[in-house]
Amino acid sequence: MSSVPISAYLALALILFCIGLYGALTKRNTVIVLISIELMLNAVNINLVAFSKYGAVPAITGQIFALFAMTVAAAEASVGLAILIALYRNRKTVNIDEMNSMKN
Amino acid sequence: MTLSGEFLAFLSLAVVSVMGGVLLLNLTKVVHVIVALVFTFISIAGIFVLLSAEFLAVAQILLYSGAITIIMLFGIMLTRHDDTSETKAGGLRKVLLFLGVLGFAFSVYIGIYNLDFGQVPNTLHENNTEQIGMALFSKYIIPFELTSVLLLAALIGAIILAKKDDEKGAEKE
Numbered sequence: 001m002s003s004v005p006i007s008a009y010l011a012l013a014l015i016l017f018c019i020g021l022y023g024a025l026t027k028r029n030t031v032i033v034l035i036s037i038e039l040m041l042n043a044v045n046i047n048l049v050a051f052s053k054y055g056a057v058p059a060i061t062g063q064i065f066a067l068f069a070m071t072v073a074a075a076e077a078s079v080g081l082a083i084l085i086a087l088y089r090n091r092k093t094v095n096i097d098e099m100n101s102m103k104n
Numbered sequence: 105m106t107l108s109g110e111f112l113a114f115l116s117l118a119v120v121s122v123m124g125g126v127l128l129l130n131l132t133k134v135v136h137v138i139v140a141l142v143f144t145f146i147s148i149a150g151i152f153v154l155l156s157a158e159f160l161a162v163a164q165i166l167l168y169s170g171a172i173t174i175i176m177l178f179g180i181m182l183t184r185h186d187d188t189s190e191t192k193a194g195g196l197r198k199v200l201l202f203l204g205v206l207g208f209a210f211s212v213y214i215g216i217y218n219l220d221f222g223q224v225p226n227t228l229h230e231n232n233t234e235q236i237g238m239a240l241f242s243k244y245i246i247p248f249e250l251t252s253v254l255l256l257a258a259l260i261g262a263i264i265l266a267k268k269d270d271e272k273g274a275e276k277e
Binding site: 012035042046052054055079081082086 | 110111114118121122125126128129134137138141144145148151152154155156157159160163164167168171172175176178179180182183184198201202205206208209212213216217218219220221223224226228232235236239240244247251254255257258259261262263265266268
């Protein structure tokens with residue numbers, strides 16, 4: 001019936017998740033770190049939708065959960081950018097390794 | 105795994121999305137990174153169509169390639185738009201992180217590469233939006249309403265965080 005197995009979708013999501021993880025851990029610009037986090041959330045959404053179609057019990061619930069994950073991701077991006085802009089106004093930097101004023 | 109149309113579509117969408125991700129890691133100008141990100145998001149929407157989730161695909165294009173990309177562009181333009189994202193972290197740290205991520209990917213891949221639940225016939229592709237609406241407004245009505253509270257809190261929080269506080273700024277300067 002279907003020519004693409006579920007493991008192909010899961011492998012694609014895994015690759016995207018690893019790209020996002022590597023970017024979030026190595027990049028210095030805070031905007032790019034936020035973008036990488038969005039990419040990781042998107043990879044998780046692919047997993048949810050793939051299991052909703054090809055899982056042991058196909059149901060619409062996976063798609064509903066992916067919708068909720070999208071909403072939370074949008075809220076997270078907006079609050080993260082607001083924090084970034086407030087930090088930029090006070091510290092004049094967007095580099096993530098200079099945002100350490102809570103350390104000492 | 106025969107070479108059918110679905111497989112070709114999956115392959116091309118997967119290649120575009122992974123290429124967008126790799127470009128996202130390697131480009132230095134922040135605005136170019138956003139363009140690579142749009143490619144990734146749109147091909148993920150295509151993947152959703154292949155998985156018979158048309159409503160989610162449209163929501164993905166609206167939310168991610170539309171709203172989140174634009175808000176990230178605003179974030180870049182309001183800070184340092186000519187900034188290049190050079191990583192000054194040492195080469196050893198990067199190599200170690202790369203090995204760690206690779207090890208994570210390998211260990212997860214061992215778990216999923218032979219996964220198969222068999223084909224259970226499903227009706228997800230018929231009236232997808234109607235099914236989502238029925239489930240969302242009957243079974244998941246309370247989480248749906250809680251989402252509106254979350255969005256309101258995020259909206260107010262973002263406004264308060266990004267608002268210019270005049271009294272404090274006047275005292276400082």
